[in-house]
Amino acid sequence: MSEPKLLLIEDDRRSAQSLERVLKAKGYAVSLAGRGDEGLERAKNETFDVVVTDLRMPGMGGLELVRLLHAAKPRLPIVLMTAFGTTETAIEATKHGAFEYLLKPFEMPELIEVVGRAVASARLMTEPVEMGGDKIDGQAIVGRSRPMQMVYKEIGRVAGTAATVLIRGETGTGKELVARAIYQHSERAAKPFIAVNCAAIPETLLESELFGHERGAFTGADQRRIGRFEQAHQGTLFLDEIGDMSAFTQAKLLRVLQDKVIQRVGGKENIPVDVRIIAATHRDLEKAIAEKQFREDLYYRLNSVVLRLPPLRERVEDIPDLAGYFSRKFSKELNLAASALQPEALAWLGEQPWPGNVRELENIIRQALLLSRGYPIARQQLEAVAAKSAEPASVAGGGASIEALIDQWLKEAKEGASIDVHAKAFEAMERVLFRHAIELAQGNQAKASRWLNVSRQTMREKLRAFGLKEEAPEEGRD
Numbered sequence: 001m002s003e004p005k006l007l008l009i010e011d012d013r014r015s016a017q018s019l020e021r022v023l024k025a026k027g028y029a030v031s032l033a034g035r036g037d038e039g040l041e042r043a044k045n046e047t048f049d050v051v052v053t054d055l056r057m058p059g060m061g062g063l064e065l066v067r068l069l070h071a072a073k074p075r076l077p078i079v080l081m082t083a084f085g086t087t088e089t090a091i092e093a094t095k096h097g098a099f100e101y102l103l104k105p106f107e108m109p110e111l112i113e114v115v116g117r118a119v120a121s122a123r124l125m126t127e128p129v130e131m132g133g134d135k136i137d138g139q140a141i142v143g144r145s146r147p148m149q150m151v152y153k154e155i156g157r158v159a160g161t162a163a164t165v166l167i168r169g170e171t172g173t174g175k176e177l178v179a180r181a182i183y184q185h186s187e188r189a190a191k192p193f194i195a196v197n198c199a200a201i202p203e204t205l206l207e208s209e210l211f212g213h214e215r216g217a218f219t220g221a222d223q224r225r226i227g228r229f230e231q232a233h234q235g236t237l238f239l240d241e242i243g244d245m246s247a248f249t250q251a252k253l254l255r256v257l258q259d260k261v262i263q264r265v266g267g268k269e270n271i272p273v274d275v276r277i278i279a280a281t282h283r284d285l286e287k288a289i290a291e292k293q294f295r296e297d298l299y300y301r302l303n304s305v306v307l308r309l310p311p312l313r314e315r316v317e318d319i320p321d322l323a324g325y326f327s328r329k330f331s332k333e334l335n336l337a338a339s340a341l342q343p344e345a346l347a348w349l350g351e352q353p354w355p356g357n358v359r360e361l362e363n364i365i366r367q368a369l370l371l372s373r374g375y376p377i378a379r380q381q382l383e384a385v386a387a388k389s390a391e392p393a394s395v396a397g398g399g400a401s402i403e404a405l406i407d408q409w410l411k412e413a414k415e416g417a418s419i420d421v422h423a424k425a426f427e428a429m430e431r432v433l434f435r436h437a438i439e440l441a442q443g444n445q446a447k448a449s450r451w452l453n454v455s456r457q458t459m460r461e462k463l464r465a466f467g468l469k470e471e472a473p474e475e476g477r478d
């Protein structure tokens, strides 16, 4: 991926220079503007991935800049830097499309983190998702099987409507890709697309994340906050893992779907919002309803347009295309000679159960590619990678400390292995966390989930996933 282009609008020379130095070191191509009006012109006429601007500047203030720039380029993320005393203005700006604001003085890592999130969120909007193709730069939904043809047809059918769409499918089947494809083919394609992962945000914070809050709404709410619904106004909101939303937030969501208004937490004002919702979940919602975890009325609201993504094992004919696609894509990324797959390797791929679906296939190809060193990938290499990726599960459950594991993975990564250290480390950490919590709670899941501040449903899922709970054996997949 080429280096992201950043426009820094800041009139204070010295602060501009020190920010520029830090941002450049983090791989951004930085352009500088010393005035608000100049910054606006450049942002409108040139191509940037993110704009970082001061609030108080000669020529034009940050708030006006946000208004005009967001109207001209709604998909360009703007990060505001604001001094104490002007926070209200900065908050106002988030209502008009600013991605986020930073309160001065801020630490550089904070800036880097926010700018990184802004660029990632912009890429979701601007990086085209091609359906049925296999272009390796950009994003493609690969697969020509009949079930996938049906999916493309459905995407085409629902994209142009304003309908709420629910995307269902097992983990790793491409729900997020499909959400982006729908957005990009919709009438709102030029407006913002904002993604919220409901499972990644603690229940107590999700409500405020979505709907915002007024100052003093709860302990710690020392500033007003504009929620994602308001930020996504006229655009699209992607509610990922909607099955993990608490019953209370579900009720609030239902109300938005019905009345098209929101109330901030602790607020009374009805704020009209015009937002198209795309939701996704891998959960069995019918079961969740039976267990009183998911509201039936919300389910019926969401259920009018449903897109079901087939698991990989039901479309094995796509595996050669997918494997070829990933192998070309990662060869390019890792600067390796493009590797094909040997026929026995392809045959082996076709026989696997793929509980992790396309994501799992993607990971295996990536790792096998490193072993193959430019020669066609062999069956043994795939088997070796598959055996290895099954391993940490047992290791972390037993003796090895997380630190030892992290050290080992980092060493492998340093030596060139393409392993997802971040994901693996978090999984290992989570495993320990849940094991300790459930042990301390002597098996009482309600207690343990309260301590961790996760839903009961999440608790159950994790315990099951980490094998910490006796369960009826899963049905065999092969």
Ligand SMILES: Nc1ncnc2c1ncn2[C@@H]1O[C@H](COP(=O)(O)OP(=O)(O)OP(=O)(O)O)[C@@H](O)[C@H]1O
Residues within 6 Å of the ligand: 140, 141, 142, 143, 169, 170, 171, 172, 173, 174, 175, 176, 177, 178, 281, 282, 322, 358, 359, 362
């Ligand atoms: N048909 C496909 N063609 C190419 N890549 C795909 C396809 N489906 C999924 N992927 C890739 O697999 C990975 C997982 O896809 P995605 O994140 O969309 O899955 P998901 O259904 O949202 O999974 P989860 O339920 O775990 O969130 C991503 O890297 C994505 O790019």
Ligand SMILES: [Mg+2]
Residues within 6 Å of the ligand: 175, 176, 240
């Ligand atoms: Mg997903």
